[in-house]
Amino acid sequence: MKVGFIGLGDMGLPMARRLLAAGLEVIAWNRSIDKLDALVADGARRAASPAEVAARADLIGLCLTSDQAVEEVAWGSQGIFSAALVGRKWIADFSTGSPAAAVSFATRAEGRGASWVDAPVSGGVPAAATGKLIVFAGGESEAVEALQPLFRPLSVRVSHLGPAGAGQTTKICNQMIVACNLLVIAETFAMARKAGVDVAGLAAALEGGFADSSPLQIFGPRMAEHRFEPRLGAIALMIKDVGLATALSGACGAQTPSLALARELYGRVRDQAAINESADISCLIGLFESLSSRTPPWPSSS
Secondary structure (H helix, E strand, C coil): CEEECCCCCCCCCCCCHHHHHCEEEEECCCCCCHHHHHHEEEECCEEECHHHHHHHHEEEEEEEEEEHHHHHHHHCCCCCCCCCCCCEEEEECCCCCCHHHHHHHHHHHHCEEEEEEEEEEEEEEHHHHHCEEEEEEEECCHHHHHHHHHHHHEEEEEEEEEEEHHHHHHHHHHHHHHHHHHHHHHHHHHHHHCCCCCCCCHHHHHCCCCCCCHHHHHHHHHHHHHHHHHHHHHHHHHHHHHHHHHHHHHCCCCHHHHHHHHHHHHHHHHHHHCCCCCCHHHHHHHHHHHHCCCCCCCCCCC
C-alpha cells in the first residue's frame, strides 16, 4: 500500500521509518532536504512537493510543528490541495494544534473530496521509534477506519474521541499534565542534587511508585546526567502546547491555576543564558539549578 508522509522532524522521521519497516511504500516530503535524504536512503520514495505526495498516495500522514505549517502544507501554492485530487484521500494530521483549526481543516478538506482526521499522538520519540504511540482521533468514523493501515504500524492504541477537533482537545489535556509534570521532575531533581541525593539513581528508585511516569523515566536520567543529546523534544514545542492549553482554558472559562504557573515558568526559559527554546526538554533542569542568580527563575510566592 502506498502512503504519503509529510514532516520529518523529531517525531515524524521515526514514524515514517516505522511505516517502511511495516512494508508500506512511503512517499515522503520534508522542507529540510537532509532528513528527506535520510529517509530515502532507508527506502522511501521522494516527492518534490506536498502536491506530489497527494497525487501518488491515498493515505497521507502529516507531522508538523504548528497550525500555520499545516495550513501551508495543505493549502499553500504547492500544497496537498493545490491541484485537483484524483480519488478519495484520507489524511491523518498527527501534528498538535488547536481544535478550531482542526475543524476548519476537516471542513475545507471535505469540500475538496478528502477526509481529514486530527490524530495527534503521545509517547514521545521513543514510542515513535518503536510503534508504541497512542493516537487521539477526531473526525468521522469512516475516516478513522480507513486510516487504520497508517495507524497500526505507529501505535498501540487509537482512541476515537468524537468529531473533528476532539483529538486535538484530548491532546491538549494530555499536554497540560505533561507540561506540569516535566517542570516538577526538573524541580525535584535539582532539589535532590542540592540535598545530597545520588540523582543518578533517583528515577529507578521511584519506578513503580505513585510518582512514576514515562516522562520521569525518559527525562529524569537525562536531567541527572546533564545529557541533552540527542534531542527527544524541544522546549519550544512544550511552550507552544502550553499556549494552546491556555487558549482553550480561556475559551471555555475553565480555572487552570497550575497551567498558569507552568506558563510563567516556561516563559522564564528566555531569561536563561544557558538554555534556549530549541534545546531538549531535559534542559528545563537548568531553570532550577541557576542558584547563583540573584533573581530566581520562578515566580515569587509573596
